[in-house]
Amino acid sequence: MAPTPLFPYDLLQAERERHAAYLALSTLSPVENTALRRRLLQLSARVWWHPFWGTRNGRASAARMELQRSVRAAEQGRPA
Template sequence: MDASAFPDDLVQAQRDFNATYQALAAPGRHGNTELRRRLLRLAVRILWHPFWTAHPAGAPAARIELRRQARTDRSEVRAA
């Protein structure tokens, strides 16, 4: 799937999900309840985004591509 086909808000939600997941995975953190709540809100936002209704046949592959793109974009920003 063409990576540019994803809406910016969907890619940003996936980036936020990844960052929240990483924060939650850090040992010895306090405030995990709020992080878990944020993670759930982001998961719902990603899962029910209108983009998926327009692309139902390619959804599993597209979801994988979305996660890959969000990770790649973040690593490119860090490297710059």
């Protein structure tokens, strides 16, 4: 995936990992998911508190949704 100019690489990577953990969590039984739930919480916190959100571009109201949209589009092979 080519880096999106709007978002820093580490933020994109954390969002990709968070999305993958969320999808994996949806397929596991409740007994198997404790470690994955913990990982999902860690990644969610990393994305939520990333320093990018304090920048001018990060303060845009649609920036968080655009991050999610661009990661999902890249995973499906569509242009971001």
